[in-house]
Amino acid sequence: MSEHNAINTILVANRGEIACRVIRTAQSLGYRTVAVYSEADANALHVHMADKAVCIGPAEVGQSYLNMPAILDAVKRSGADAVHPGYGFMSENADFANACSEAGVTFIGPPVKAIDMMGNKRQAKLAMLDAGVPCIxxxxxxxxxxxxxxxxxxxxxxxxxxxxxxxxxxxxxxxxxxxxxxxxxxxxxxxxxxxxxxxxxxxxxxAIVEPRHIEIQVFADQHGNCVYLGERDCSIQRRHQKVVEEAPSPFVTPELRKAMGEAAVRTAQACDYVGAGTVEFLVDHERNFYFLEMNTRLQVEHPVTELITGTDLVAWQIKVAAGEALPKAQDDIQLRGHAMEVRLYAEDPRQNFLPQTGDVLLWRQAEGDGLRCDHMLADGQVVSPHYDPMLAKMIAWGENRADATRRLKRMLEDSVLLGVENNRHFLAQVIDHNVFQQGGATTAFLADHFADDPSMQALTANADDWALACLILAEHNSQQHRQGAHWSSFKHHSGNFKLRHAEEVTEVTLRCNVHVQQLGGDIILQPPGQGATTVNNLQLLKLEHNRALYQRDGVQQSCWYTISNENLYLSTERGDLHFEDVSRLPALGADQAGSGQIKAVMDGAIVEVKASAGDEVKKGDVILIMEAMKMEHPLKADVDGVISNINVQAGDQVKSKQLLAEVQTNDE
The missing domain is CATH 3.30.1490.20 (ATP-grasp fold, A domain)
Structure with a gap:
């Protein structure tokens, strides 16, 4: 990397929220920006934000976001003179960094030597031992x-x-x-x-038992300067993926922060580092710390460091890549307040965090003092199976940890994402847990406290939920057919409805009182095989801009909703509910368990077929393994029997609910 690199146009070799985040800062500094996108991302938010955009291939990452020749061709065609790789994909690819350099393009990241050394955990550990950094x-x-x-x-x-x-x-x-x-x-x-x-x-x-996962943000320039910007606590993890990140750590003392920061600087200096990097440590109960790895890129959780240090690390990356000195010396870096970040994923916590796909029908982020949301979301956007399921990062800052926690909890509760299953409600439960609030969470936190938590069970609709759903659908249907725009249709509602939530179908009879400004009265619920329940404490006051204003037991409140093709998606205090209006459909039975049919859980690819037609199998045996959203999913037999047919082979791309194999039961 030369000391002075003229940068005018930055191509962001990434997608999703990080591409949007980099584009935003680059444009604020006056740079032109170029987005790259796959065919699946043609209407993505980062494409619309950039000054120019270039399609680099089909949806599969190997043919698009990991397609080095296509990205370099996009650099040439767009006239970009710098590349920011974000994180993931090409961010830690030494060959890509080298190819940018050979093409005369500034790579906004560390030197090839540093990427190479730290990209191999074995070499990195040996180098750290030589540098005097504690290792496991x-x-x-x-x-x-x-x-x-x-x-x-x-x-x-x-x-x-x-x-x-x-x-x-x-x-x-x-x-x-x-x-x-x-x-x-x-x-x-x-x-x-x-x-x-x-x-x-x-x-x-x-293996260090129940450690803290603490990482240090380091930054180095081309002039020999290197600083650390405090620590981040990333202890709450699931499947080695971070769930909550915060800065500073409630566990780290000033003495430990200084020792770890200086060790992190030695780590960066050992590989002649330039740019933003993160040195990760495991810390035991006695505050002994051990080098884990160095990530030679910007981290997902970098916003919490920005909020407590008053910096823009992407701006620092661009300045350093252009040959400028670091904006601050070590003594200038002060930590103020506390920040927390959670990752909003398209996944279903109630189904073992199974990644989800679908359409974003309604997205509204909560706003307020100390709140920040880095996201890739917009109404109508498709969440595809081709990429990581992370959709947004929700971040809160406060004068202290309690303030930050309270703000983040409210941000999670008040934000809305309907149409695709997500972990928003689960994250709010994590933030609200007393062990987390007391700062006692380790890497064992989720396994210890959420394995059997009621919030991990399927959310069922209560009587008031059914009644509110009926009122919203009734008024929405009336508004759709209304001729005049300035009169209330509330008094014209009555009749019978049939709604379905999950596998439960309930008949609802609506008998309205005649109110000009309210829709309510006696709402009679008749679940199958149960006695009737009457709800008479609920009145709908207004539907406007996807908000339902209603009164329950004399208390006025509101909730977000959206309706699409006879489907009502409702955001409640307990979580999101999905109702389908099946009033005009014949009675539909739930799919029977133990059908013998093995179907795809989502769009994805078959990576392994573990059985053949004619094999005898037991319920629970793994028949196929599919990959979607960067995770492997075993597909199991749900009955004892003999495999009658397998319709796919390894490498096949499959669609959600596609029939992949069938097991004939022994009694057929």
Whole structure:
């Protein structure tokens, strides 16, 4: 990287919320911006935000966002003279950084040497030991044979962490608690690492029990300056993916912060680092810290650091890449207040966090003092199965941790995302948990406190929910057919409705009192096989701009809703509910459990077929493995029997609910 690089136009080699975030800062600094997009992202928010946009291929990441020749061609065609890789995709690809340099384009990121060194966990650990940075006891040797791995694991002492040397995100990561488990898990860790990163090399580390996951933000320029900007606590994780991040950590003392910050600076200096980087540490109960890895890019959770330091790290990245010195020296960096971030995902926590696809029917972010939302969402946007399911980052700042927690909880409760299942309500429950609020969460927090939590069960509609849904649908239908625009249709409602929520169908009889400004009266619910229930404490006052104003037990309140093709999506205090108006449809039975039909859980690709036609199987046996949204999903038999047919093979792309295989039961 040269000391002075003229930058005029920045191409963002990424998608989603990070592309939007980079474009926003670049434009605020006066730079022109270029977006790249796959065919699936043609109408994405980042495409509309940029000054120019170039399609780089089909939806599959290998043919678009990981297609180096296509991205470099987009750089040339658009006239960009700099590339910002965001995170993920090309951000830690040394070959891509080198190709940009050879093309005379500024790569807004670290030097190739640093990416190479830190991209290999084995090499990185050896370098850190030389630099005097504390490391977890383990094995990082070049002999990768299974027998050596088992022998080294026995010497380290169980539990032992098996980790892929390349990549991240929990891919190729396993924990072995015994020699037998070690022998069993080595091959699957290698296979997953090879498939994910093209490199099956692994290392071993002593598994630290219930540690804190603390990371230090570092920044270096081309003039030898390097600083740290405090820490972030990323202890709350699921499947090695961060769920909540906050800064500063409630666990870190000023002395520990200084020691870890200085170690992080030594880490950066050991690889001649330039730009934004994050050094991750595990910290035990006694506040001993151990080097975990260095991410040679901007982190997902960088906004919490920005909020407590009053900085724009993307602006710093651009300035440093252009040859400028760091805007601040170490003594100038002061931490103020507290910030928290959660990741809004298209996933269903009540179905083991299964990634979801669908259309965004209604998106409204809560706004207010200390709130920030980095997102990629807009009404009508399609959430496809081709990419990571993260949709937004919801961030709150406060003068102290309690203020930040309270603001973030309200932000989660008041924001709305309807049409695609998401984890918003689950995140609010996490923030509201007393262990989290007391600052006691470790990496075991979710497993210890949410495995059997009621919030993880399927949300059922109560009587008032059914009644409110009926009132909203009745008034909406009337508004759709209304001729005059200035009269109330409330008094004209009565009749019978049939609504479905999940697998439950309930008949609803609406008998209205004659009110000019209210819709209510006796709402009689008749669930199948149960006695009738009457709701008479509920009145609908107004529907306007996707807000329902209603009165319940004399208390006026409101909620968000949207209606699409006879479907009502309702945002309640307890979570989101989906009702379907089946009044005009014949009685529909729920899909029967134990059907023998194995269907795709979402759009995705078949990665392995584990059985053949004619095989005898038991209920629970894995028949197929499909991949969608960067995760593998085992598809199991739901009955005992014999496989009558398998309709797919490895590599096939499949659609949600597509019939993949069938099992004939023994009694057929």
């Amino acid at each position: 006891p383990g094995y990082s040797g070049s002999d990768q044979s299974d027998e050596v791995m088992v022998r080294e694991a026995n010497e380290i002492g169980y539990p032992v962490m098996i980790k892929a040397t390349a990549g991240g995100g929990g891919r190729g990561m396993r924990i072995a608690h015994s020699e037998a488990e070690m022998r069993e898990l080595i091959s699957s860790a290698r296979s997953e690492a090879e498939n994910a990163f093209g490199n099956g090399e692994i290392i071993l580390e002593k």
